[in-house]
Structures are given as structure tokens and as C-alpha cells.
Amino acid sequence: MKRDTPMNRVQSTPLTETFERYLQDKGKGRGGNGGNYRRNVARELERFAEWTTGERGSDDWTGIIPTDSDREPTFEELDERVFREYARHLAGDRGLKQNTAQTYYRYLSAWCGWCVNEGYLEAHYAQRASAMAPLPDDDGRKPGDQQAWTSEQRHVLTRFVDEQARDAIEEFTTLPEETAPLDKQRTRYTALKATRDRALVFVLAYTAVRVGELLRDPNDPRRRGVRWTDLSFEEGSMDVYRKKQQWDAASLPDPVIGPLRSYRKLLDPPSERWPVFPTFDQRTLASLVRKELADRGQRPDAIDEQRAASARDLLLALEEDIRPPSITTDGARSILQRLSEAADITIDHPRHDYLAPHGGRRGMGEVLVRAFGYTVAARYLDNSEEMVRERYSHIEAGELGDVATEALDEIDGGRL
Incomplete structure (x- = not known):
């Protein structure tokens, strides 16, 4: 019989019980409830939890707990083999692009590291080479962050x-x-x-x-x-x-x-x-106007008459200073x-x-780098010069190519 120790009690904790606390630590704003990072990580953690129970994955995937068990997966079931299988799932079953698979795995890996610090796991299994081996190579580009307006x-x-x-x-x-x-x-x-x-x-x-x-x-x-x-x-x-x-x-x-x-x-x-830039969404404005006028003591029939006299609720909001x-x-x-x-x-x-x-931001970055160089562009874009050089490296590469061509023309007398 396994002796009841603090470590055993921690290892028997369901995975999902740690999600909210982790998200609060990583979120933004009051109570850690804001931020796109929190939203994206929360979605992937839920997918991981479903996968561990066998609800996601290939047809022959049954999860990480015995098939005759009705409990949630706990930390005692996690090891590097589990993270290796999830990496394989991201790279294959999910049909994700290579960058996206890498990003989702990083979300999970960050949670794994937090769990180590909090005492739920003995080691950072997700960072081990064998766990990460099935992941596709990252080409260094961020999904959706490459368009630039010409x-x-x-x-x-x-x-x-x-x-x-x-x-x-x-x-x-x-x-x-x-x-x-x-x-x-x-x-x-x-x-x-x-x-x-x-x-x-x-x-x-x-x-x-x-x-x-x-x-x-x-x-x-x-x-x-x-x-x-x-x-x-x-x-x-x-x-x-x-x-x-x-x-x-x-x-x-x-x-x-x-x-x-x-x-x-x-x-x-x-x-x-x-x-x-206020919203022009009619449903949002209609609900806002009704509520605000009611809070000011107007009766429903009077509110309806006032709204009927206005072509749009936005115009009524302007007239009554109801801030959308x-x-x-x-x-x-x-x-x-x-x-x-x-x-x-x-x-x-x-x-x-x-x-x-x-794409508007990136297109403006192109203009600034070409016209004034990386230092000025970095200040305008509110980025480090190192990051701007990395993101607009194709410009420098092209300019160096022109320099090389000019040098060859001068030395070889244009014989190429």
C-alpha cells in the first residue's frame, strides 16, 4: 500500500485543477483575467486535458489513464513519454502548420515548467529532447505575422x-x-x-x-x-x-x-x-442606449419613442452622451x-x-527601414533595433547583394 505523503497527495491532483491558478499567474490586468496569451493558453490546456482522457487524437488513442477508470488524469500519469505523444499528436493528428504546432507545444511546456516550480512535477518533462523530438522544425516565422502592405x-x-x-x-x-x-x-x-x-x-x-x-x-x-x-x-x-x-x-x-x-x-x-473609434454595431448600441436611458429614470415607452425619433442609436448616444x-x-x-x-x-x-x-504596421516598417535605417525604424515601431533587424533582414540582404554586385562589376569590369 502506498504511504500517504505530501508528494503523493500532490501527484494525485487532477491536471485541470492547476489550470486556473497558472492562468492567473500568467494573465494580465486585475486578477490575471486579461490578455490574449491567457486566452490562447487556456484553449490549448483544455485540449491537452481532453487528449489525456482519450477524447482527442487518433482512433486508437485511449488516453493516459486505464480505460476502466472514470477519474481525471493526475500528475502521477505525466512523464516525458506523455509529452512526446502529445508532440506527435500536434505534429500529425491535428494537422497543424509547423509554426503553430511549435507554438502550442510551447504553451504546454510553459505550464509544465510552472508545475515543476509549484511542486506538482519532479522534472520538466516537456523540455526533454525525447519529448520534443516529434515536433516539426520551426522555420522562424510567426503564423500570420508576415503580411506587409505594399x-x-x-x-x-x-x-x-x-x-x-x-x-x-x-x-x-x-x-x-x-x-x-x-x-x-x-x-x-x-x-x-x-x-x-x-x-x-x-x-x-x-x-x-x-x-x-x-x-x-x-x-x-x-x-x-x-x-x-x-x-x-x-x-x-x-x-x-x-x-x-x-x-x-x-x-x-x-x-x-x-x-x-x-x-x-x-x-x-x-x-x-x-x-x-466607437462601435457602430446596432445590437450593441441598442442595448446600451436602452440600459443607460432606463438607468436615468426613463420609462420603456418613452425610450422607444426617443429611439424611434432617431435614425440610429449611435446618433442618439451622441445626443445623450451615452459613451459606447x-x-x-x-x-x-x-x-x-x-x-x-x-x-x-x-x-x-x-x-x-x-x-x-x-500588415499596415509591417508595411510602414519596410518604408522606414529603407528610408532611414534600422535605428530610426526601431524607435518609430517601438521595438528593439535587434528585433527590427531580424524582422526586416531581407532588406539588408538585398542591399548587401547590390553592394556585392557593384563590387564585382568594379573589380571584374562587368565581365560576369
């Missing part, structure tokens, strides 16, 4: 949204005086949406700000989206919450100032605390998908069939 794509998209905004503003400002109030509101709403989209595209195209620093991230309560109080047109700057977990000023170059000023004039936000949330990072992707299709932009990329937000 100069032509940037020009086509910015020109398209600029024309859309100008046409919408002209239509609104030249309405006949006898135009019905609701028709005026609908035309203003169309102009607001067009000018918001233009401002968003210009900011993403020219500031190189990360989309997660600009808009709301539902998984990180600290990222609520920039507000008008964060912008200074006079100084040409915008305060954003950086990836390095602190507030910092980002540059607003000249091409961005005009679209932002025009959009703000039309929006006329009732306070500086309004988000620069910012659009989310996913919302920005949806907007860019719609605009990329409407602008009929040619896109040749294995992962994205539209101009993704991070």
Missing part, C-alpha cells in the same frame, strides 16, 4: 476610403434645407461611418501602431481603445498602452491629422472621454476585409485575403 496597396486603400469619405461628407453638407430630419440623420450616419473608416485606415497605414494598442481588446481590460483625450493634434502625438505594458506617446504623422480632424468635426463627441465602447481588434479586421474587397485590391498572401491590420 506601397501600391497602401495607396489604393487610402485613396479609396478618402474618396468614400469625401463623397459622403459632400452629400451630407449639401442636403436641401427641406430634407426630412430622419433623412438628414441617415445621411450624417453614412458620412460618420465613412470618415471613421478613413481615419482608422490612415492611422493603421501610417502610424505603425499595433491594432491592440489602438482599439479595445475584450481579453485585456486595460486596452479600452484610444479616446479623444489621448490625442494631441498640435503635438502630433497619441498616447497608447504599449505592448511593453506602459503608456507611451506614438507619432501622428501629417497624413493622419487631416482625416482625424475631419472625422472629429463631423462626430462632434460630447466629451473627450469618447472613444475615437470602442470597436474591437476583431472589428477592425472585419472593417478591413470589407474595405479591401470594396476597393478591389489585389492581395497575394497565403493566410490573408485582405489587408490585415498588422
Whole structure:
């Protein structure tokens, strides 16, 4: 009979009982409840837990506990062979790309290391060479982080949204005086949406700000989206919450100032605390307006009458100073998908069939590196020079190739 010791009691702990504590330690914000890393790791840990019970994997995979047992897998079942099998599962059964398999395994490996520190495991089994052997080679690229807007794509998209905004503003400002109030509101709403989209595209195209620093991230309560109080047109700057977990000023170059000023004039936000890029989602705004007006003491029938008198809940929110949330990072992707299709932009990329937000940042990085070098680009991109050199190494390689060609021409007299 196995003697009951503290170590035995720890080893008999179900794996899933440690997940929440680990995620709190690794999460961001109050209580460790925020952050994309937490969300991604939580998803993979749950998949791992299901796999250990036999619910995932190949048809002949039965899990790591006896088939006649109805308990959850515990730490006493874990060893390097288990992690080796999961690495094989990631590389084969899941059908993942090599980079993605590597990323998911790193999530699991980090949890394994935490479990060692907390006393649940005696060794970091996931890091042993035999456990990692089935993983595919990592080609060094991050999934989905390679698209860069070309100069032509940037020009086509910015020109398209600029024309859309100008046409919408002209239509609104030249309405006949006898135009019905609701028709005026609908035309203003169309102009607001067009000018918001233009401002968003210009900011993403020219500031190189990360989309997660600009808009709301539902998984990180600290990222609520920039507000008008964060912008200074006079100084040409915008305060954003950086990836390095602190507030910092980002540059607003000249091409961005005009679209932002025009959009703000039309929006006329009732306070500086309004988000620069509020959601236009009708369901979200309808629920928000109803709740806020009810909290202010209005009766349901009065609320319905007030909403019926407004063409859109966004316009009513502006009138009543009911502050909506910012659009989310996913919302920005949806907007860019719609605009990329409407602008009929040619896109040749294995992962994205539209101009993704991070592509604007990466495209601006290309421009800066080529024009001013890695040091200036690193400062603008809020990255280390080492990281910028790594991510834009193809530029230096091309320049060195040109130097080599020039040297050969000079020495060999162009005989090649």
C-alpha cells in the first residue's frame, strides 16, 4: 500500500485543477483575467486535458489513464513519454502548420515548467529532447505575422476610403434645407461611418501602431481603445498602452491629422472621454442606449419613442452622451476585409485575403527601414533595433547583394 505523503497527495491532483491558478499567474490586468496569451493558453490546456482522457487524437488513442477508470488524469500519469505523444499528436493528428504546432507545444511546456516550480512535477518533462523530438522544425516565422502592405496597396486603400469619405461628407453638407430630419440623420450616419473608416485606415497605414494598442481588446481590460483625450493634434502625438505594458506617446504623422480632424468635426463627441473609434454595431448600441436611458429614470415607452425619433442609436448616444465602447481588434479586421474587397485590391498572401491590420504596421516598417535605417525604424515601431533587424533582414540582404554586385562589376569590369 502506498504511504500517504505530501508528494503523493500532490501527484494525485487532477491536471485541470492547476489550470486556473497558472492562468492567473500568467494573465494580465486585475486578477490575471486579461490578455490574449491567457486566452490562447487556456484553449490549448483544455485540449491537452481532453487528449489525456482519450477524447482527442487518433482512433486508437485511449488516453493516459486505464480505460476502466472514470477519474481525471493526475500528475502521477505525466512523464516525458506523455509529452512526446502529445508532440506527435500536434505534429500529425491535428494537422497543424509547423509554426503553430511549435507554438502550442510551447504553451504546454510553459505550464509544465510552472508545475515543476509549484511542486506538482519532479522534472520538466516537456523540455526533454525525447519529448520534443516529434515536433516539426520551426522555420522562424510567426503564423500570420508576415503580411506587409505594399506601397501600391497602401495607396489604393487610402485613396479609396478618402474618396468614400469625401463623397459622403459632400452629400451630407449639401442636403436641401427641406430634407426630412430622419433623412438628414441617415445621411450624417453614412458620412460618420465613412470618415471613421478613413481615419482608422490612415492611422493603421501610417502610424505603425499595433491594432491592440489602438482599439479595445475584450481579453485585456486595460486596452479600452484610444479616446479623444489621448490625442494631441498640435503635438502630433497619441498616447497608447504599449505592448511593453506602459503608456507611451506614438507619432501622428501629417497624413493622419487631416482625416482625424475631419472625422472629429463631423462626430462632434460630447466629451473627450469618447472613444475615437466607437462601435457602430446596432445590437450593441441598442442595448446600451436602452440600459443607460432606463438607468436615468426613463420609462420603456418613452425610450422607444426617443429611439424611434432617431435614425440610429449611435446618433442618439451622441445626443445623450451615452459613451459606447470602442470597436474591437476583431472589428477592425472585419472593417478591413470589407474595405479591401470594396476597393478591389489585389492581395497575394497565403493566410490573408485582405489587408490585415498588422500588415499596415509591417508595411510602414519596410518604408522606414529603407528610408532611414534600422535605428530610426526601431524607435518609430517601438521595438528593439535587434528585433527590427531580424524582422526586416531581407532588406539588408538585398542591399548587401547590390553592394556585392557593384563590387564585382568594379573589380571584374562587368565581365560576369
